[in-house]
Amino acid sequence: MAISILGAAGIFVLPHSYHHASVAWHHVTALGGIELRVPASQAGDAQAILESIDLSQSRRNAWLRAATGILLLIWIGIPLPAGGLFARRAFPAAEQTVSR
Template identity: 40%
Template sequence: MRRPNLTTVGYAYGVPEAAMAAALLESAGILVTRHPWHTVCVTWSKTHAFGGIEIQVPASQAEQAATILADFQPIARPRKRLFRLLVCIAATLFIAVPPAASGFFAVAMRPGTMRNSAQD
């Protein structure tokens, strides 16, 4: 069986953002692969070290996926910035646990920017 030629169309830095982006694409009938989804679910503190969760689709559906993800913006929860900053600093200093990563970044559809991961 030949593996499909996968193209990265976005990066998520939080498990909820990756799940929402994948669900949005899957609801449009696009096959989605999330790498390293399972590793980040277990060791979320290393999300930045892995470069985020890559949202990959077959190359034949990359333009359609990029169009769908262009309008996708996760809703930001209102936060008390100063309090959150102090809690994050305290957690990092006292128990060596960095704050959880979050965010989603779509890859622009320009020639040369889409990254193909599968090789024949």
């Protein structure tokens, strides 16, 4: 998204390690993301543009996207994860003891 926004503003952007990410996308987080390089003469403008982006809009209607995704998975026949859809359980699991 940042590459497109800066390109639309006329700023030349070189996405360093972009091709690595296109081949092994699962390594991108471990590598620290994709570094964007711009000419030194345009660095101030690029930084101002990137700081002006409002990222709070991306969470709008998140529940609708999640519900649509779940319905799509069910429709095409992929079972939902056995552990649930959330990283943290709403209620802690009860302790189980085994008596012998």
